[in-house]
Amino acid sequence: MEQPRINIGVLLRRQLIPVGIALGVGLIVLIGQFISNSTLDSIVGVLVSWGAIVGAFALLLGLANLGMFHAGRILKRDAQMPFSILIVASALVVFLLVLPSGGAGAASQWVMRYLYQPLEASFLALLVFFIGSAVYRALRIRTWEMALFAISAIVVLVGSVPFMAVVSPLIPAAKEWVVNVPALAGVRGILLGVALGIIATGLRLLTGIDRPYSH
Amino acid sequence: MSVLSDLFTALGIGTLQAVMLAVFLAFLIPFFYLLYRANRKGSRPHLRAIPAYDSLKKLMSRAAETGQAVHVSVGTGGVSGPRTADTLAGLNTLEFLADRAANSDIPPLVTVTEPTAFPAALDQLRRAYERQGYPEEFRFDQARFIAPPVNGSAVPYAAGVMDILDTEPITANVLLGSFGDEYLLMTEPAAQKNAFQVGGTSNPNVLPFTYLTMSAPLLGEEIYGAGAYLLERVEHYASLMAQDVFRVALVIVIVGVVIARSLGLF
Numbered sequence: 001m002e003q004p005r006i007n008i009g010v011l012l013r014r015q016l017i018p019v020g021i022a023l024g025v026g027l028i029v030l031i032g033q034f035i036s037n038s039t040l041d042s043i044v045g046v047l048v049s050w051g052a053i054v055g056a057f058a059l060l061l062g063l064a065n066l067g068m069f070h071a072g073r074i075l076k077r078d079a080q081m082p083f084s085i086l087i088v089a090s091a092l093v094v095f096l097l098v099l100p101s102g103g104a105g106a107a108s109q110w111v112m113r114y115l116y117q118p119l120e121a122s123f124l125a126l127l128v129f130f131i132g133s134a135v136y137r138a139l140r141i142r143t144w145e146m147a148l149f150a151i152s153a154i155v156v157l158v159g160s161v162p163f164m165a166v167v168s169p170l171i172p173a174a175k176e177w178v179v180n181v182p183a184l185a186g187v188r189g190i191l192l193g194v195a196l197g198i199i200a201t202g203l204r205l206l207t208g209i210d211r212p213y214s215h
Numbered sequence: 216m217s218v219l220s221d222l223f224t225a226l227g228i229g230t231l232q233a234v235m236l237a238v239f240l241a242f243l244i245p246f247f248y249l250l251y252r253a254n255r256k257g258s259r260p261h262l263r264a265i266p267a268y269d270s271l272k273k274l275m276s277r278a279a280e281t282g283q284a285v286h287v288s289v290g291t292g293g294v295s296g297p298r299t300a301d302t303l304a305g306l307n308t309l310e311f312l313a314d315r316a317a318n319s320d321i322p323p324l325v326t327v328t329e330p331t332a333f334p335a336a337l338d339q340l341r342r343a344y345e346r347q348g349y350p351e352e353f354r355f356d357q358a359r360f361i362a363p364p365v366n367g368s369a370v371p372y373a374a375g376v377m378d379i380l381d382t383e384p385i386t387a388n389v390l391l392g393s394f395g396d397e398y399l400l401m402t403e404p405a406a407q408k409n410a411f412q413v414g415g416t417s418n419p420n421v422l423p424f425t426y427l428t429m430s431a432p433l434l435g436e437e438i439y440g441a442g443a444y445l446l447e448r449v450e451h452y453a454s455l456m457a458q459d460v461f462r463v464a465l466v467i468v469i470v471g472v473v474i475a476r477s478l479g480l481f
Contacts, residue, residue: 034236036227051295059330062360069356080382120370127396130403134427137406149426187419193436194417196461199242200454201300201439209250209450210442212294212306212335
């Protein structure tokens with residue numbers, strides 16, 4: 001049986017060079033975390049700034065995707081076309097407003113303070129209603145975990161109301177106990193597991209075993 | 216001990232850094248040993264059942280039956296920051312779903328907010344179509360860049376995803392990666408439409424939302440098991456087992472220190 005031929009050029013381009021770069025850069029940045037050395041720190045600084053430049057190009061790619069998607073919807077006269085026109089128009093207006101003074105300029109600050117932040121706050125306010133409907137739906141699933149979940153939530157919510165201390169000092173004390181004992185213990189256990197998961201993922205990347213960037 | 220301390224000082228390694236280095240190096244031993252053993256035996260170790268991964272395996276059949284797409288989000292983190300591991304877990308899940316979708320007519324609808332995660336998500340889709348022998352089926356718009364994070368907030372992205380979940384035919388919602396408070400904004404519209412939801416995050420503040428809204432939740436470190444459970448790769452099995460070994464060792468150390476301190480030994 002004939003063995004498949006290995007194309008050295010393809011192997012270099014698709015595997016060896018990307019793995020070599022990732023391994024080298026990853027190891028230098030990792031060593032920089034452990035050792036305080038001015039030369040090493042400056043090399044790590046340069047590598048991180050290169051990462052930021054690559055990130056900026058990725059943003060351009062994303063904006064191209066966004067533009068193409070909405071342009072397509074406008075050209076096809078899709079039912080969502082008015083929203084696409086609104087998105088493209090508002091992006092252009094903000095771009096033209098911010099362009100002369102830059103991201104830290106007065107126009108950019110004005111857009112952030114008077115347009116973006118109120119919109120963001122309005123969206124986050126929806127969370128109250130969403131939490132309500134999610135809890136209601138959860139309570140309909142009659143399991144002991146959900147009951148425990150609901151009881152803990154009620155204890156913390158009621159215990160956070162300031163005048164509850166006047167009704168009974170036990171209520172805020174119960175809330176403090178829930179937050180500081182079972183909840184904190186659970187969170188620490190989760191964080192321990194997460195830290196181990198991050199170490200394992202980092203190790204797979206650093207050793208080139210996991211290669212999300214190459215074939 | 217003082218020799219070691221002097222050596223660390225000369226190398227510019229502080230106490231905290233030395234502890235970090237010790238933990239990292241200690242992790243290497245079970246990892247490489249288990250990787251060597253798994254490679255030699257070539258057998259699949261027994262993994263405890265996680266319903267969310269079982270659901271993910273059936274998700275693309277569900278999409279094919281209903282003719283509706285599966286929405287996939289790899290989180291609001293990128294691939295060049297402290298939340299990279301979460302994003303990679305999301306990308307592993309995307310790789311698995313994209314592989315199955317490449318054989319059907321229903322590609323997953325992938326949405327992204329972090330610019331660095333966007334090319335990575337596109338690449339997973341492209342490679343899935345290449346692996347399955349349909350490279351011409353891959354399109355640039357199969358992953359959608361919704362909006363970049365603004366001052367670290369992914370609310371604009373969540374607003375875009377809410378709109379997609381509300382207006383487009385979606386059979387399931389997969390959110391696996393790094394998320395913040397905006398998580399609930401992206402799960403509740405899907406829950407109200409009775410879409411099947413699978414996903415999770417490592418952020419403890421978001422876990423109550425995950426638990427409340429997901430049909431099959433993944434809590435904390437469970438998200439890092441995506442490579443082992445879905446892609447069934449030997450190296451992922453090894454790292455999962457190394458995590459378990461290390462966790463047991465840490466628990467023994469913690470309990471030992473508690474007992475020792477309680478007895479007044481130090």
